[in-house]
Amino acid sequence: MTNNNFRYRFKFTKTDEMKFIGHLDFMVSFQRACKRADIPIAYSNGFNPHQLLNFASPLSLGYTSIGDYGEFQLTKEIPAEEIKERLNAALPFGVRILDAAELKKEAEKVMTSLSAAAYEIEFEKSVTPDTIYEKLGSFISQNEIIVLKKTKHKIEDTNIKPDIINITDISDNTAKLKAVVYSGSVRNLKPESIAEAFMIYTGLEFFKNKNHYTRLDMYMTDENGKLVGLLDGVEKI
Amino acid sequence: MYRAIPDEILLECEKPARYVGNEVNIVKKDPSKTDIRFAFCFPDVYEVGMSHLGLQILYYFLNRRDDTYCERCFAPWTDMENKMREKHIPLFALESQEPLKKFDFVGFTLQYELCYTNVLNMLDLAGIPVYRKDRTEKDPIIICGGSCAYNPEPLADFVDIFYLGEGEVLYDEILDIYKSFKKDGHTKQEFLERLLDIDGLYMPQFYDVRYKQNGEVEAITPNNTKARRTITKVIVKDMDKAFFPEKQLVPFIEVVHDRVTLELFRGCIRGCRFCQAGFIYRPVREKKAETLLKQAESLVKSSGHEEISLTSLATSDYTCFEALADGLLEKFKGKEINLSLPSLRVDSFSLELMKRIQEVRKSSLTFAAEAGTQRLRDVINKNISEDDILNGCALAFEGGWLKVKMYFMLGLPTETDEDLYGISSLCDKIVEKFFEIPKENRPRPVTVNASASCFVPKPFTPFQWDAQDTYEDFGRKGQLVKNAISRKQVRFTYHNTMMSSLEGVMARGDRRVSAAVYKAWQLGCRYDGWSELFDFEKWKQAFEYCGLDMAFYANRKRSFDEVLPWDHISVGVSKRFLIEEREKASKAETTPNCRQICSQCGAKCFKGGVCYDKQ
Numbered sequence: 001m002t003n004n005n006f007r008y009r010f011k012f013t014k015t016d017e018m019k020f021i022g023h024l025d026f027m028v029s030f031q032r033a034c035k036r037a038d039i040p041i042a043y044s045n046g047f048n049p050h051q052l053l054n055f056a057s058p059l060s061l062g063y064t065s066i067g068d069y070g071e072f073q074l075t076k077e078i079p080a081e082e083i084k085e086r087l088n089a090a091l092p093f094g095v096r097i098l099d100a101a102e103l104k105k106e107a108e109k110v111m112t113s114l115s116a117a118a119y120e121i122e123f124e125k126s127v128t129p130d131t132i133y134e135k136l137g138s139f140i141s142q143n144e145i146i147v148l149k150k151t152k153h154k155i156e157d158t159n160i161k162p163d164i165i166n167i168t169d170i171s172d173n174t175a176k177l178k179a180v181v182y183s184g185s186v187r188n189l190k191p192e193s194i195a196e197a198f199m200i201y202t203g204l205e206f207f208k209n210k211n212h213y214t215r216l217d218m219y220m221t222d223e224n225g226k227l228v229g230l231l232d233g234v235e236k237i
Numbered sequence: 238m239y240r241a242i243p244d245e246i247l248l249e250c251e252k253p254a255r256y257v258g259n260e261v262n263i264v265k266k267d268p269s270k271t272d273i274r275f276a277f278c279f280p281d282v283y284e285v286g287m288s289h290l291g292l293q294i295l296y297y298f299l300n301r302r303d304d305t306y307c308e309r310c311f312a313p314w315t316d317m318e319n320k321m322r323e324k325h326i327p328l329f330a331l332e333s334q335e336p337l338k339k340f341d342f343v344g345f346t347l348q349y350e351l352c353y354t355n356v357l358n359m360l361d362l363a364g365i366p367v368y369r370k371d372r373t374e375k376d377p378i379i380i381c382g383g384s385c386a387y388n389p390e391p392l393a394d395f396v397d398i399f400y401l402g403e404g405e406v407l408y409d410e411i412l413d414i415y416k417s418f419k420k421d422g423h424t425k426q427e428f429l430e431r432l433l434d435i436d437g438l439y440m441p442q443f444y445d446v447r448y449k450q451n452g453e454v455e456a457i458t459p460n461n462t463k464a465r466r467t468i469t470k471v472i473v474k475d476m477d478k479a480f481f482p483e484k485q486l487v488p489f490i491e492v493v494h495d496r497v498t499l500e501l502f503r504g505c506i507r508g509c510r511f512c513q514a515g516f517i518y519r520p521v522r523e524k525k526a527e528t529l530l531k532q533a534e535s536l537v538k539s540s541g542h543e544e545i546s547l548t549s550l551a552t553s554d555y556t557c558f559e560a561l562a563d564g565l566l567e568k569f570k571g572k573e574i575n576l577s578l579p580s581l582r583v584d585s586f587s588l589e590l591m592k593r594i595q596e597v598r599k600s601s602l603t604f605a606a607e608a609g610t611q612r613l614r615d616v617i618n619k620n621i622s623e624d625d626i627l628n629g630c631a632l633a634f635e636g637g638w639l640k641v642k643m644y645f646m647l648g649l650p651t652e653t654d655e656d657l658y659g660i661s662s663l664c665d666k667i668v669e670k671f672f673e674i675p676k677e678n679r680p681r682p683v684t685v686n687a688s689a690s691c692f693v694p695k696p697f698t699p700f701q702w703d704a705q706d707t708y709e710d711f712g713r714k715g716q717l718v719k720n721a722i723s724r725k726q727v728r729f730t731y732h733n734t735m736m737s738s739l740e741g742v743m744a745r746g747d748r749r750v751s752a753a754v755y756k757a758w759q760l761g762c763r764y765d766g767w768s769e770l771f772d773f774e775k776w777k778q779a780f781e782y783c784g785l786d787m788a789f790y791a792n793r794k795r796s797f798d799e800v801l802p803w804d805h806i807s808v809g810v811s812k813r814f815l816i817e818e819r820e821k822a823s824k825a826e827t828t829p830n831c832r833q834i835c836s837q838c839g840a841k842c843f844k845g846g847v848c849y850d851k852q
Contacts, residue, residue, distance in 0.1 A: 016238060017259035020247060021489045025254070029489050032261070032541030043573060062248045090541075092261050092489070209248040 005042045005052065005073035008083060009110055010100035011231050014065045018094035023058035029092060034072070037090035039083065042073040056110045056218050056230060057117070057183060060190065062209060067098075067118070067217035069230040071110040077102070104235040113220040113234065116165060116227050117183035119191035122176050124210035127199065129171035135202050136169055136177070147193045147200075160197065163189035165227075180227070183218065241329040241336075242317070250316045254490045255283035258331035261487040262539060264300040264307070268333050271306040272416050274340040275299055276330050276377070280347070280355035281766070283311040287486065288494035290548065291346055291383070295404045297482035305412055308332035308340075312355045313362070315763070315770070321362060328363035337363035341415065343377040347385035350743035351736065351766035353392060354758040356381075360395070367395055367755065369442065374425055378415075387470070387517055388696045388803040391743055393441035394751035397429060401806060402437050402471035403503070405480050410435060433463040437471035440464075444805065446748050452789055454747055454800045469807040470517070474845035476503065476524045483535040487542070496544035496577065497536040499529050501561070505550035506831035506847060508838075510618045510822055511607070511649065513695035514550055516815075517808045519838065520846035521831060526557040530564045537574060545569075546577045553582035554832075562590055579603075582621075583629035588636050601640035601686070602633045608649055609659025615825040616651050618818075623663065630667050634674055634683065641667055643687040647714045647731060648706035650692075650822065657714055660687070661721035661729075668724040685727045689715065691737030695744050696803045697810060699818035702795040705741040707788070708734035735773040739765065741791035742780075747802035750790065752783045811839035 014026070021029065031051050034041050043049040052073040059065050080100040087097045123132075139145075142161070149158040165180040177198075181189040191213050199206040219227040220234070240247070240257060247253035268274060277296060279286030286292060292309070299307035308330035313321060321328070327336040337343055343365065345356050357367050360379070366372045369379070381392065382400035389399040400407065411432065418428045432438050443464040447455040459466065473479040485497060504521035505514065533545055545565065549555060565576060576594045581587050583602055604626050608614045611623060630641055645660050664687050671683040691711040694700045706714070715731035722729055743750070757779035764770040780787050795801070797816050804812075814837065821828060828836055831847045841848040 017240075017254075017257040018489075019244075020253040020257050025490050028491070028495075029261075029487075032487060035537075035541035035543070036261075036539065038538075049573065061253075062244070093259055207245070209245040212244075 003042070003073075005075060006077045007071065007073055007103040007105065007107065008080060008100055009069060009071045009103050009107075009231055009234055010084070010087075011098045011229075012065075012068050012070065013096045013098065014059055014063075014068055014094065016064075016094035018092065019062055019064045022061050023055075026059075027053070027055070030070070030095070033087060033090045033092070033095075037086040039072075039086060040074050040076045040078070042075050054109065054111055056114045057188075059215060060192075060213070063213045063215060065215035067215055067229075069110055069114075069218050071103070099231055101231055101234070102237045104237055107235045108220075110230060111185070113230060114184040114218055115182065115186075115221045116180060116219040118178060118180045118216040118219070120170070120176060120178055120214040120216055121191050121195050122174055122212040122214070123195065123199075124207070125174075126204050127175040127202070129173070129175050131202055132169050132171050132175050132177065135198070136167065139198055139201050140164075140167055142201075145194075145197050147197045149193070160189055160193050163187055164194065167194065178216070180219075239334055241326060241334040242321075243324075246317075246320050246324065250320065251314060252283075252490055254488070255311065256313070256317065256331070258309075258334070260489060261541075262484040263332060263486065264296070265332065266300070266306045268306055268335065268339075272304040272419070273302075273306070273342070273412055275305055275307040275342045275344060275412075276310050276337050276340045277307055278310045278337075278343060278345045278356075278359055280312050280345055280352040280359060281349075281764075282314055283488075284490070284492040286311045287488045287492045289346065289348065290498050290500060291404065293485050293498070294480070294482060295408075296486065297484065298405055298480050299408060299412075301480070302409070302412065304416060306332070310337060310343075310359070312352075312359055312764070318358070318362065318763075328359055337377065338365055340377045341419070342380055344380045344382070347381050347383040347392075349766055350385055350391075350740045351771075353743060353754050354762045354765055356392065357395065357755065357758040358763045361758075367758075369395060369397060378425060378428075384513065384517060385744075387513075387806060387808060388744065388746070389439060389441065389806075390446075390748045390802045391746035391750040391754055393748045394755075397425075397440065397442075398432065399439040399441070400437065401439060401468060401808075403473050405473050406471040407435060407437055411438075430461065430463065433461060433465070436465065436469050439468045439806065441748070446802075448747075448749075452786075454802050454804075456800060457802070457805045467805055467807050469842075470809065472843050472845070473503070473522065474843065476522045477528045481532055483532075484539045485536055485542075487540050494546065495542065496546045497533065497540055497542045498546050498548055499533055499536075500524065501529065501547055501549040501552065501555045501558075503549075504846065506554055507551060507620060508618055508818070508828055508830065508836075509607070509620075510616070510699045510818055511646065511692060511695075513698050516697045516810050516838075518550070519808070519810055519840035520843060520848045521554075522846040523556060526561040526564060529561055530568060533565060534568065537569070543573055544575045544577055546579065548579065550580065551582070552578055552580045553584075553587065554830075562594075566594065583633065584625075588629075588632050592636060601642050602629070602638050603642040603644065604629065605644040606663065607644065607646050608652075608656060609645065609661070609663055610656045612825050613649060613652060613656045613659070615827050616822045617649055618822070618827050620827065620830070623666075626663070627666060627670050630670050631673070634671050635678070639681055639683050641683070641685045643667070643685060645687060645689040645718075646692045647689045647711055647718075648692040650694075650700055650703045651825075654717065657718050658721055660689070660718050661723075661727075664722055664727040664729070665724045668726045671726075683726050685724075687722075687727060687729045689718065689729070689731040691732050691734055693737055693741045693744055696801070697808050697815070699815045699822055701745070701801065701815065702797060702799070702819065704794040705738070705791045707792055708738040711737060733768055733771070736766070736768070736771055738787070738791055739773065739776055742787045745802070746790050749783070749785060753779045753785055756782050809838075809840040809842050814838040
């Protein structure tokens with residue numbers, strides 16, 4: 001990052017109809033919003049210049065989020081509050097910047113910083129709050145939690161327990177879990193795997209798209225090993 | 238927000254964003270507070286429809302009225318159609334997600350003959366009876382426009398109104414009348430009869446068709462005293478004063494054309510004899526460069542697109558081209574906006590310009606030669622010579638372009654095998670041209686991508702009387718060219734021959750063809766323009782069932798005095814002119830373009846455009 005650009009990180013939502021937009025299409029839409037907002041975004045050099053814009057981690061199609069993060073470089077310094085306002089006026093319905101801050105040049109990249117994420121799993125009707133109340137404890141205390149994971153080449157049994165940091169029952173009238181899991185390039189778990197494992201554990205049939213998943217927040221690990229929000233923990237100006 | 242399709246179904250289907258709306262610059266209104274609901278339907282998949290400029294214009298044009306809410310609807314892809322039928326979800330509009338059946342108007346734009354079964358399918362999915370005779374006062378009014386509406390007969394039994402011409406002209410009047418008729422409690426029938434006062438609208442129910450024993454049309458006659466004998470298209474006279482939206486809908490998923498579209502002019506001065514667009518959109522009417530620069534600025538700002546496309550039927554014919562290109566380059570300097578220039582004639586000027594606008598990335602250059610020999614190019618009045626092409630290629634190779642695209646047609650009138658060998662030898666000559674430049678200036682090998690479409694005679698062209706080749710002929714000719722190409726740098730492909738055959742039937746079909754369209758749709762035909770879904774056997778079956786012969790429509794030569802199924806419609810260009818052009822074609826005589834000399838085609842009747850420019 002040996003340039004004179006100004007770095008910003010922002011926290012945003014992706015809700016409503018935006019959950020049907022896949023990651024790459026979402027990137028393009030976000031870039032267009034930056035153009036409409038006249039944000040002086042910096043471009044890469046090379047044959048196909050592209051905006052210097054990154055997201056912490058793709059959000060799966062069908063998921064919503066109230067705590068996603070991104071980062072971009074600008075050629076001019078603009079107050080973070082103004083960036084937030086201008087982008088919010090240009091972004092499509094369902095995407096809102098919640099917070100933004102200018103970063104120190106040496107701050108770690110958002111994709112590298114990411115270590116964990118919190119999700120809400122809202123179950124379909126076949127899972128009741130009672131099911132969760134009765135079964136969650138024993139589900140978590142299993143030695144191994146096994147799901148079938150599909151990769152490009154094979155399907156194999158995978159123990160997801162080491163990727164789970166904690167799970168809490170947050171049911172109201174509907175059955176809901178909050179799960180904090182490892183996330184990022186080293187270890188990564190999708191909440192649908194937890195939902196699948198739990199439903200199979202309770203003897204129910206699992207349909208991925210009948211449950212609803214929301215990313216609540218994304219975290220980095222601070223020097224004390226504690227999880228902090230990607231905007232809270234980063235070195236700001 | 239409410240969604241017509243439950244989330245879990247959306248997520249099971251390919252590209253759910255096709256069905257949820259919410260795009261940037263969408264118009265949101267409270268349907269209960271508008272008098273008129275208009276569903277603008279595009280009978281193809283979302284990505285195709287959203288790339289259509291006419292939709293973008295009419296969407297904002299209709300929505301500029303406070304009393305009207307225009308929403309969009311596209312043909313659902315087959316995966317979604319199956320789910321909708323299974324779950325009994327009626328077809329809906331994207332904006333409000335409400336069923337089409339609730340609308341006052343359901344309008345289709347007809348851009349391609351092979352979308353007709355999709356029109357029927359969409360009506361059926363909406364729960365609207367497909368046949369006009371089966372619809373009641375409760376059903377929406379079905380209105381169709383677009384280039385295929387100029388021969389409306391194959392859809393005549395299904396549609397209430399065909400709108401002939403440019404949408405900006407009549408819609409205000411139509412909607413005003415509708416609103417007052419609705420308020421006064423008039424019937425739909427009364428409304429349609431009232432529209433007989435307006436030229437440019439064709440209501441097929443007020444016309445009867447009689448046939449001769451031999452199957453030809455004997456006469457098309459009005460059955461209502463108010464119905465005019467000939468319906469003439471309507472056009473915008475002054476393009477600078479015409480409505481043009483300051484915004485453009487920006488989709489969330491990649492569509493065919495993701496860019497700002499600037500419309501330089503309508504019509505074409507060239508008069509290539511095979512080209513329907515070259516006749517039905519006459520006369521040429523340009524926008525001023527300053528108008529376009531203003532429109533470019535607001536469209537780029539409101540869309541966030543990074544590409545501007547200059548569109549027209551022949552960009553090089555735009556008289557203010559240099560001023561416009563300079564103006565755009567100046568305006569968007571350093572703003573990461575690309576210019577794309579389709580339909581550009583390749584010469585030293587355009588290459589210089591292309592060098593300026595795309596410093597690094599060199600896309601391919603396209604030449605629409607259309608035919609392989611000068612004789613046949615003269616027959617079709619395609620004003621490009623072999624020297625133009627070879628010199629253009631030489632300039633391009635020197636400028637660093639290494640990819641050349643060539644467009645040809647198979648089965649043009651008067652074509653012989655010699656003309657077909659002309660295609661292969663022209664492609665080979667282009668490769669030879671490449672090897673003429675010094676070896677050190679040839680960093681990479683050249684590729685010539687030649688593709689041939691199968692010629693479809695279209696209404697309102699000088700070839701409207703000609704027999705189309707059969708698909709067997711097309712196949713033989715395609716193979717002949719393929720085998721004759723000797724250079725390995727040339728890749729030759731040709732279009733689906735049976736699809737072209739069906740297009741030929743539909744293009745010149747009469748009202749009886751309606752029944753075959755209906756039958757084919759019942760047999761399961763839809764998305765006929767998509768090779769993976771096209772099923773020619775079903776179409777053959779449908780025609781047979783209806784006692785109709787496809788060859789009668791596609792492969793039969795008509796005499797000049799035969800009554801054509803579209804003879805009651807006028808695009809301004811006279812039949813006399815088309816006959817003269819056909820006779821000149823037989824002698825391989827060319828006709829000068831509209832700016833060189835007026836050939837008295839008849840389009841002067843519209844009192845505007847190039848016909849009144851200083852020659």
